[in-house]
Amino acid sequence: MSEPHEEQLIHPRTLHFTTRGIAPVSRVHMWEHHNARALIPLDIHTIDESPLQAREINVHLPNLGLAQVNGSPQIVERSESFISDNPKDAVAIYFATRGDAFFFHRGGNESLKPGQAIMYDTDLPFTRGFAHGLEELVLTIPRVVYRELTGAESLREPVVFPFGSGSQATAHALAKLVRSTVAPHADGSAPPTPVDPGTERCLLDLISSLVVHRQAGKGPCYVTAAKDYVERHLADPDLSAHEVAAAVGISPRHLARAFAEAGLTLREHIRNRRLDRAWELLTSPEGDDLALGELAPRLGFSSHNYFSRAFRNRFDMTPRRARQQLRAASH
Incomplete structure (x- = not known):
């Protein structure tokens, strides 16, 4: 009898950028250059005469791009002409962890506070502004992957949703998994940390669940989301299967089946x-x-x-x- 096949760990491509050590006059140009090759091409402007301060960690998995971004006050945009010259062909989710932001798009504008996320098609025009600087997590989903996950070609309008501790469990679990996947790569001097292939599968399943609330075939990641919700409500004596299932977005019976598949x-x-x-x-x-x-x-x-x-x-x-x-x- 042959041995069961063991999945190989993913060795992600990682990139690090910091404005530290770069001449102030060159910082915006270098910041744009890094984002163009590592995340999303952007037209970037500072708000005042202060030298730009920015730092970014990028982790590229086979089907997804992840990043942690920090920066001083700035405005970033993708106009129609800029998009024509710099297409990305992806959907992005920005998780704001520090700093208020505005997001202008064809249909109007959105205001984001820490604990809120926005999902948008990167090839539709937008302008984002950070008056007091930013700290955010970013998840980029190639259009072909987004189509496979959701059955939809794109997003015509931005979707804003909370992901903080009191929010829907799937959104919170997705943001938490993005952060925990990027975190081991924060030290640019250390070799890249291998990633379990199950991590990317879970990210993909959580995205699918977040967008279309599908139930089939997502057992392990519903368990992940449920465990995260339980962890935040351990002190509640009335915590029940119905409450946890509702937070995750599935029925109690389906949640019980997902846990049974995990052996508990x-x-x-x-x-x-x-x-x-x-x-x-x-x-x-x-x-x-x-x-x-x-x-x-x-x-x-x-x-x-x-x-x-x-x-x-x-x-x-x-x-x-x-x-x-x-x-x-x-x-």
Whole structure:
């Protein structure tokens, strides 16, 4: 019998840019040059006479482009004539993490604040402005990939959506996965970090789910989004499968099936994460001033007795013993 095929890790192409060390008079030109080859061609202008400050990390996967961008106040645009000379043939999602921004397009204008994202066709004219600078994550999706994921040729209008901790789970999970994929490449002096092929598949599935809310074939990434939602609501004693499924955008039955494919149940995952968090609090300085009786309600358990039994079954010791063990070890 042949050995099961193991997928090879992706070795992404990574690029780094910084204006540090570049003469002020050349910075805008070099910034435009970098974006043209690494992200999206842009016509860029500074707002005042201050020298441009900018930094960018790019990670190119086989089907997607990811970036983390930081910069001082500036205006970037793609006019009809500029697009004609510099087509990109892609859809982009910009996740604003710092700094307010405006986005002018044919149909009007949008205002973005940190925690909001905008998705738009890069070959439709737009102007973006950052009066106080910017920090954002960017995801570029080639048009052929976007078509395969969504069945649509393009976006005619921008789509603005929140991705912060209180937002829809799929959007939050997508932004979080973009950030975690780019982060290991922040050190330009280190060799590129290999990427699990499952990471790109999950990014693609989350994009598809975000755009068209398809349910079929997205089990692993619905589990990722559900786990992310659970992590942000561990303290809620009323956290339920119906609530998590609604946040992810699928039915409770479909979510249960997705978790079953991963070898666990949602209920088990919630309980285990609460117990893991209890262990962290009991065995770290963070929980020194926390009374044992406060743990159960703080972590969403219905009663202290149930919490104590579950903790003992999981860790083979009582919560009190776990705390005593840490204190004995620290002396």
